[in-house]
Amino acid sequence: MTEPATAPKRSPLHPYAGRFEVHATMPEQPVSREQILDELRQMSTEEDRKGDTGRVSGSIYSGDHDHYHFQVEAFGYFGHANVLQRDMYPSATKMEAEIIAMTADILHGDENTGGLVTSGGTESLVTAMLAYREWGRNTLGIPNPQIIMPITAHPGHSKAFHWFDIDVLIAPVDEHQKVDVGWVRDHIGPNTVALVGTAGTYPHGVIDPIPELGQLALEHGIGLHVDGCLGGFILAWAKDCGYDHTPFDLSVPGVTSMSADTHKYGYALKGSSVLLFRPKSLRREQYLLIDDWPGGAYASPGMGGSRSGGLISATWASMLSFGKAGYRAIAQDIFRTADEVREAVLSHPELELVGDSLWNIAFTTTAESGMDIFHVNDGLGDLGWRMNGLQFPPALHFCITRPNTQPGVSEQFAIDLAKAVSYAQNPPNPMPRSGAMYGAGGAERPPKDKMRESSANRLDAIHEVGPLS
Ligand SMILES: Cc1ncc(COP(=O)(O)O)c(C=O)c1O
Known part of the structure; x- marks a missing residue:
């Protein structure tokens, strides 16, 4: 049957139209929980099928539904909790601090390493970039801080440059897709406050020459962020598994921050990542501290305000369970x-x-x-x-x-x-x-x-x- 010319075109983005009711307005009457859960179950079962067969690159990191159910139970105990209210939820302080400490442990942080739990890789990256902008302005006295980033670094960094009006220089990569350290060396200028390297990159999974970047950072007294959002929780085990690689983590002198996503190879539910700072004082640079707001003195890290305790408890549970x-x-x-x-x-x-x-x-x-x-x-x-x-x-x-x-x-x-x-x-x-x-x-x-x-x-x-x- 041909559709009339005025009929909306079928869209691959909306395959459920015609199968489940489309809620273009709020239903007047409640929909039964049974119906809601039935629709969710159908969509989830069908959508998981392809990933569960193992024919998908990336995207799904665990695929173990028992592990998901375990985490959903862990989430459920605190999913409703707003962990901004720490007097009510001191458990969040225990679990969040332990997530940070465990991540710092496997990535060779030391007693000067501190961190944050964020909502994902992109939030970790933008938060790190903001910390360097503020450090550049407040400590180095540079009004227009600049960051040098390889072309292969994740666009999550660019969100920060876009939102926070940070100057960026994009460094080329060599034939092995690793940042051209010579180019970076030649382009560090008076406004440069930090360098970025990745371990490993989204496009090609390679590790930038982090020790050389660290050396440059030390020589110039600037920061070095290592984006281990994708690679952090998998490369951490490579040596133990008998695979050699370029050193990439906080064991490398000159690395001042590192991101590693618990919601990727940490096998946690989606919505969590860890951002580590060394020294800890760098973490303070991105705090928002307001002491004269009528609603009370306000102090908050990262992009979020209210945050669900569920993501913290589920991430903590995932890490401990492995x-x-x-x-x-x-x-x-x-x-x-x-x-x-x-x-x-x-x-x-x-x-x-x-x-x-x-x-x-x-x-x-x-x-x-x-x-x-x-x-x-x-x-x-x-x-x-x-x-x-x-x-x-x-x-x-x-x-x-x-x-x-x-x-x-x-x-x-x-x-x-x-x-x-x-x-x-x-x-x-x-x-x-x-x-x-x-x-x-x-x-x-x-x-x-x-x-x-x-x-x-x-x-x-x-x-x-x-x-x-
Ligand atoms: C290297 C790297 N950094 C950052 C990110 C961003 O992570 P997220 O999608 O959790 O924001 C990704 C995502 O794949 C990545 O591969």
Whole structure:
């Protein structure tokens, strides 16, 4: 049946229209709890299916539903608690401080290390950047502080530059996708207050040369933030698992802050990350302290005001339930699976690795192959895989998480990658269907010349109820 010209177009963003009622207005009468939970159960079960099979890169870090249920119970005890009110919820102080202390322990902090629990990686990054801006202004007397960040660093930093009007210099990377330290050295100026390095980067999972950046920071008396949002909780176990790597954490002289996301490889529920500062005094730089507000003296860290105690209790529970031994065992499986995925990629002369990651395997097609990596992605997508599409250079990455370590997954990946390479050698259409859109699993390909507009349209669309039926 053809729809009348005036009917709203079906949108892949709104697949439930026509299946569940669309609430474009508040229902007059209450909807039964049974119906609400039934709808939620259906959506959740269906949406988890793909990730649980282990065919998704990144995105889902644990995949263990028993672990989720355990954390949901832990969340439930304090989900309603506003931990801004510490007289009512001293448990939050115990648990939050222990989350920080445990993270500092595995990332080699010392007695001068302090931290915060934030709502996620981006909040950790913007909070760190704000601390450096304030430190630059208040301690170094620099009115327009500048931060130098590699092009591969996560855009979460750029949110801070955008919101807090901080000057940024974007440093290039070398052929291994690691920041060009010589360039950074040459560009540190009188306004530079901090450098950024990543361990490991979102695009290619590589560790920037943190010891060299630390040396530069020490020579110039400036800060160095290491973004370990993605890598912190997995790379922490690499040496124990027999994998060597560049030192990246607070054991490196000159590192003054580090972010590590508990809601990624800490396997906590979504909504938590840890930001560590060394020295602790740096943490103070971003506190908001107001003593003359009619509502009372106000003091708060980070971006949030009221915060749920549930995220703190669930994160604390997640960390304790693994301990070092538990995290190490999962990491061993992840590194082993990454070795197998890397081997599958290298078995194709048409493909090559980008970077040298231990667990976030980025790859592309060789120039000689004449193939488009996004045709490979289309082939993998047709077989049920969801890789992440990258640009500059065009590539894919397979960020290995716990669900990918299930028996048979890497073997099936090798089989399906071979099929995808054959598909890409002879694609049905010259233009691939997939592209490099962050957060869309490479499934979308907005027109290059309209990337910003089409991204803004997409953001608009995901905040609208969409078609009513
Ligand atoms: C290296 C890195 N830093 C920061 C972030 C931002 O984390 P979040 O999405 O939790 O805000 C990510 C997300 O993948 C990341 O990979």
